[in-house]
Every structure is written in C-alpha cells, then in structure tokens.
Amino acid sequence: MARPNANSNGNIETEIPKVKISKQSIKEGLLIFKYVKPYMGKFIGGLIFIALSSATTMAFPYLLKKLIDSAHGVNLGALKAGPGTIALVMMGLLTLQMVISFMRVYLFTSVGEHALADMRKEIYRRMIMMPMDFFAQRRVGELSSRISSDVSQIQDAVTTVLAELLRGFLTLLIGMGLIFYISPRLTLLMLSVIPVIVIIAVIFSKRIRKVSRNAQDKLADSGTIVQETLQGISNVKAFSNEWYEINRYTKSINDVVKMAVKNGQFRGFFVSFLLFSVFGAIVLVVWYGAGMMQQGLLSFGDLTAFVVYTAFVGGTMAGFADLYSQLQKTLGATQRVRELLKEETENVAVAEVELDEKFRLHGAVNMEHIAFSYPSRREISVLKDVSIQARPGEQIAIVGPSGAGKSTLVSILLRFYEPLNGKLLFDGKDAADIPLSHLRKQMALVPQDVLLFGGSIKENIAYGRPHATQEEIEAAAKKANAHDFIKSFPEGYETVVGERGIKLSGGQRQRIAIARAILKDPVILILDEATSSLDSESESLVQDALNNLMKNRTSFVIAHRLSTIRNADKIVVLEHGVVRESGTHKELMAVDGLYKSLNALQFEGV
Numbered sequence: 001m002a003r004p005n006a007n008s009n010g011n012i013e014t015e016i017p018k019v020k021i022s023k024q025s026i027k028e029g030l031l032i033f034k035y036v037k038p039y040m041g042k043f044i045g046g047l048i049f050i051a052l053s054s055a056t057t058m059a060f061p062y063l064l065k066k067l068i069d070s071a072h073g074v075n076l077g078a079l080k081a082g083p084g085t086i087a088l089v090m091m092g093l094l095t096l097q098m099v100i101s102f103m104r105v106y107l108f109t110s111v112g113e114h115a116l117a118d119m120r121k122e123i124y125r126r127m128i129m130m131p132m133d134f135f136a137q138r139r140v141g142e143l144s145s146r147i148s149s150d151v152s153q154i155q156d157a158v159t160t161v162l163a164e165l166l167r168g169f170l171t172l173l174i175g176m177g178l179i180f181y182i183s184p185r186l187t188l189l190m191l192s193v194i195p196v197i198v199i200i201a202v203i204f205s206k207r208i209r210k211v212s213r214n215a216q217d218k219l220a221d222s223g224t225i226v227q228e229t230l231q232g233i234s235n236v237k238a239f240s241n242e243w244y245e246i247n248r249y250t251k252s253i254n255d256v257v258k259m260a261v262k263n264g265q266f267r268g269f270f271v272s273f274l275l276f277s278v279f280g281a282i283v284l285v286v287w288y289g290a291g292m293m294q295q296g297l298l299s300f301g302d303l304t305a306f307v308v309y310t311a312f313v314g315g316t317m318a319g320f321a322d323l324y325s326q327l328q329k330t331l332g333a334t335q336r337v338r339e340l341l342k343e344e345t346e347n348v349a350v351a352e353v354e355l356d357e358k359f360r361l362h363g364a365v366n367m368e369h370i371a372f373s374y375p376s377r378r379e380i381s382v383l384k385d386v387s388i389q390a391r392p393g394e395q396i397a398i399v400g401p402s403g404a405g406k407s408t409l410v411s412i413l414l415r416f417y418e419p420l421n422g423k424l425l426f427d428g429k430d431a432a433d434i435p436l437s438h439l440r441k442q443m444a445l446v447p448q449d450v451l452l453f454g455g456s457i458k459e460n461i462a463y464g465r466p467h468a469t470q471e472e473i474e475a476a477a478k479k480a481n482a483h484d485f486i487k488s489f490p491e492g493y494e495t496v497v498g499e500r501g502i503k504l505s506g507g508q509r510q511r512i513a514i515a516r517a518i519l520k521d522p523v524i525l526i527l528d529e530a531t532s533s534l535d536s537e538s539e540s541l542v543q544d545a546l547n548n549l550m551k552n553r554t555s556f557v558i559a560h561r562l563s564t565i566r567n568a569d570k571i572v573v574l575e576h577g578v579v580r581e582s583g584t585h586k587e588l589m590a591v592d593g594l595y596k597s598l599n600a601l602q603f604e605g606v
C-alpha cells in the first residue's frame with residue numbers, strides 16, 4: 001500500500017511500495033536493463049571488479065594468518081615465506097585493492113547515472129505528452145515522485161544493491177569455504193550460533209525501523225502544521241487563534257517525543273543485545289579454538305583468520321535482510337515506472353513543427369451536438385448538446401452561470417478531451433484529421449489564471465513563438481499594453497518572473513499572457529474569463545489589449561462581465577450543458593430570457 005507522506009519540504013510524496021519478490025515481479029524489474037544495455041561493457045566491467053574486490057578482501061585474513069604463523073614458526077606448507085615477504089605481498093594486495101575499489105565505484109556510478117538519466121528523460125517525455133485526463137486523475141506530487149524517488153530507488157539498485165548482492169554471495173561462498181578448510185569442527189560450532197544471532201538481530205531491526213518510521217511520520221505531521229499555519233498566518237491572526245495553533249503544535253511535538261523515546265529504548269536493547277551476543281560468540285569460538293590449539297589441532301594464525309572470517313560471514317548474512325527489502329522496494333518502483341511507460345500518450349509532435357500548409361486553418365469552427373463528461377466522473381454529463389457555429393473572424397461570446405460548462409467547452413475546442421458525442425469541425429474538416437500539434441499551433445488560449453514560467457519576461461512572451469526577435473516581442477508587448485510597465489522595471493524585458501522572480505500583479509500577468517498570444521498570432525483565439533479577476537483600471541487596459549488581439553481572427557470569449565461582449569457577433573448562453581439561447585446582444589435583449597435576466601442582475605447593483 002502506498003502511504004501518503006509529507007517530506008521535509010511539506011510536499012506530498014507517496015512512499016515507494018514494497019512488492020513481493022516473484023517470478024513475475026522480477027521479470028518486470030528487468031526493465032532496468034533496457035536502460036543499462038547501452039552501457040553494458042562498463043556494467044560488466046564493474047561486476048568483474050566487484051568479484052575481484054571480494055576476492056582480495058577475503059584473501060587478506062588468510063595472509064594475516066600466514067604472517068602470524070610465520071612468526072610462530074608454524075609449518076607453512078606450500079607457501080614458504082618469511083614475514084617480510086608476506087607483509088610485502090599484503091601491501092601489494094592493498095594497493096591492488098585501491099585500484100579495484102576505485103574502478104568499481106567509478107564504473108557503477110557512471111553506468112547508474114547514465115542509465116537513470118536516460119530513464120528520467122524518457123519518463124518526462126512520455127509524461128508531458130500524456131492527454132489531459134491523465135493529469136486530471138493524478139496529483140502533481142505523485143507524478144514528480146515517479147521521476148525523483150522511484151528512479152532514485154532504481155538507481156540505487158543498479159549501483160549498490162546488485163553489487164552488494166554479488167559481493168555478499170561471493171563473501172559467503174569464499175568465507176564459508178575457507179573457515180571450513182581451516183577447521184570443520186569450529187565451523188560447525190560457529191554455524192550453530194551465528195545464524196541464530198543474525199535472525200534475532202534482523203527481527204529486532206525490523207521492529208526498530210517500524211517505530212522510527214512512525215516517529216518520522218509524526219515529525220512530518222508537525223512539519224505540516226508549521227507550514228499550514230505560516231502559509232495561512234493572516235487567517236490565524238485574524239481569528240486570533242495563535243493559542244489554538246500553539247496547542248496543536250505542542251501536542252504534535254509531544255507525540256514525536258513519545259515515539260522517539262520508544263525508539264530509543266528499542267535501539268538501546270538492540271545495541272546491548274548485539275554487543276553481548278557478538279562478543280559472546282567470539283568468546284565461545286575463541287574458547288573452543290583455544291582448546292583445539294592446546295591439542296595442536298589449530299595454529300594461532302588459524303584461529304585469528306577464523307574469527308575474522310566469521311565476522312565477515314555474519315555481517316554478510318545480516319546485510320542480506322536489508323538487501324532483500326531494498327530489492328522489494330526497487331521492484332515496487334519499477335512497477336510504478338512501468339505503469340507510466342505503458343500509458344498511451346497523446347499524438348503530439350516530439351520535435352518543433354513547422355506548420356504544414358495543408359493544415360492551415362481559416363477560422364471556421366463548427367461544434368455539432370457536442371456531448372461530454374469527464375473521465376473521472378462519467379455519470380455527470382457536463383455538456384449535453386452544444387452546437388455553435390463560428391465563421392472566420394467572428395467573435396463568439398459564451399456566457400452563463402458558473403459550472404455551466406464554459407471552460408469544458410474550451411477544453412474540447414483545444415482537443416484536451418474528445419467529445420463523447422457530436423462533431424468538432426475546423427473549416428468543415430473533422431478535427432481528428434488535423435494533427436494535434438498543427439491544430440494547437442494555430443490556437444491561443446488566454447486563461448483566467450496566468451502562469452508565468454520561471455525566466456525573463458522576454459522568454460515568457462516568446463513562449464508563443466520561441467524564435468521571435470526582440471522587435472517582434474516588443475511590438476507584441478506594446479499591443480498588449482504591457483510595454484510601459486515592463487520598461488519601468490530596471491531590467492526591462494530581462495526581468496525575471498515566476499516563483500523565484502519578482503511578483504507581478506494579476507493585470508500585469510494577464511497582459512503578458514496577451515502579448516504571448518499576440519506574438520503567436522493564432523487563427524483561433526480563446527479567452528476564458530481573461531479579465532474577471534482584474535480591478536477596473538487594469539481591466540480597461542487589458543480590455544483594450546484584448547480588442548487589439550481579437551482583430552482579424554475567430555475568437556471565443558468567455559466573459560464574466562457582460563458589458564465587455566455587447567459587440568460580439570454572436571452571444572451563446574450556456575446553462576447546465578445546453579445552449580439556452582443565442583444571438584446578438586440586441587436580439588437576446590428583445591426576448592425575456594436568461595441573457596436578459598443576467599444583464600439585469602449585473603447592472604442593477606452597479
């Protein structure tokens with residue numbers, strides 16, 4: 001189960017689920033190798049260096065034994081060498097170990113980073129090409145954690161888990177072989193003690209991890225309280241609820257302390273258990289070994305090497321438990337990444353497209369009996385039967401109460417969603433016959449809430465046409481009534497906006513969005529309540545700019561203030577997903593309908 005979890009930044013992140021290790025999940029996990037494949041040479045090289053590194057590590061205690069025994073004058077068998085020679089061999093081995101360790105770390109890092117960069121790029125590319133309802137059904141935090149934490153988990157698997165597994169197996173194999181070779185009797189004694197200790201330790205540490213995760217969750221909870229109250233500090237103060245928040249935070253922190261202390265108790269038990277049992281085991285082995293030494297069955301060097309190898313073997317066994325849970329997490333991560341990669345993307349171009357003349361639009365738009373409901377809420381039909389005709393260059397106003405389906409209609413026009421029923425035609429051609437990228441290239445949307453990307457004002461305007469010149473950008477800004485305020489900033493067009501940059505007012509952002517649309521020079525323009533959040537002064541500036549923008553193109557204007565759309569060629573009144581009435585202002589005012597009553601409502605109050 002994925003558990004929502006707030007990390008230190010307060011972002012909602014989902015924890016990577018663990019997946020049972022089965023044939024199926026391992027087969028799916030092998031997806032990683034699609035990305036490792038281009039770097040296979042380096043990867044195999046890394047594996048070889050790991051094997052070499054285990055071998056040299058394991059040879060070390062053996063040489064230590066030889067060194068010790070040479071001083072005791074024990075019969076050395078085949079390897080007859082003085083202490084000096086053995087010490088030299090050991091120094092040589094250490095030098096070799098240095099080179100090997102360097103190569104192992106370097107090769108695996110290189111493979112891991114490259115493979116995972118490729119994976120991240122592909123995930124991002126596919127994600128950004130997904131259709132709108134993909135995004136409507138997921139949280140942003142969840143999606144970005146696919147690219148960050150899931151991929152990092154997989155990267156760990158490539159660079160460390162696999163390596164550690166291989167190393168662990170080799171260590172176990174060589175270590176067990178060597179201690180058995182040194183003394184089968186002592187090995188049997190050791191095997192009756194060490195695995196028991198390891199199993200108890202693993203169970204213990206699982207418990208500890210659970211408690212410490214609870215403590216972390218509690219800490220995250222209190223972090224959320226801090227963030228919420230700071231973000232909404234004006235609410236807290238306006239309600240003079242400081243005491244309330246202080247209590248809430250105090251309670252939360254007390255919970256943290258309780259958990260953390262419990263965790264400390266567990267850890268204390270664990271540490272004392274471990275110290276006792278590890279040293280107890282050493283005492284046992286050495287005591288028994290000492291007896292064997294007295295009988296001449298074992299040399300001092302043998303016993304030393306035996307104890308060191310036993311430490312290696314025991315440590316490796318304990319490490320496997322952690323590797324197992326890492327592996328489960330990795331399979332969980334690959335499964336989630338795979339799900340994402342399996343999803344069908346929208347058919348948009350990956351590279352920049354030049355508009356193909358055969359797809360050039362003239363601006364006639366026909367919506368015929370459009371019906372639609374959102375994929376996430378199929379049972380509610382947002383649009384029931386909507387037909388609207390626009391001739392090239394016409395201005396069509398769409399009005400109606402909020403929730404009527406106006407913005408949804410815009411999404412259908414931009415082909416963010418496919419209608420369930422009815423037809424959408426551009427210049428009499430079925431919308432489906434025009435490639436998405438060519439279609440959207442000729443449309444522009446000015447929404448109610450303008451999002452500026454982190455970057456300069458210039459870059460933000462040029463978003464509509466990335467290769468525009470400075471002159472073109474300034475001309476667009478002038479038409480949008482934005483040039484003057486942009487020039488008033490010390491850095492002018494290079495002023496950085498967005499999250500890290502300066503804050504612009506709603507009206508200023510709106511005018512930048514209009515400049516963006518003017519620069520794009522679309523055939524079809526869509527304004528979705530582009531002026532509704534503005535004060536009257538910036539509204540008149542923006543309205544001017546919009547009038548400039550609407551010249552010579554088909555435009556769909558969703559307007560909150562009816563005064564702004566009086567001159568529209570056609571006004572469509574939408575309610576509950578159907579067209580109630582349509583016509584010019586004059587025609588609609590002549591009948592006692594919804595438009596007339598909406599008008600009366602708006603102008604009574606003013």
Ligand SMILES: Nc1ncnc2c1ncn2[C@@H]1O[C@H](COP(=O)(O)OP(=O)(O)O)[C@@H](O)[C@H]1O
Pocket residue numbers: 136374376377382401402403404405406407408409
């Ligand atoms: N992404 C969505 N998923 C599900 N329902 C939605 C979505 N967007 C809007 N709706 C619902 O569709 C209806 C029409 O919304 P909308 O087109 O935004 O209305 P309007 O722009 O006229 O105020 C509303 O009931 C709204 O709750």
Ligand SMILES: [Mg+2]
Pocket residue numbers: 406407408528
């Ligand atoms: Mg809307």
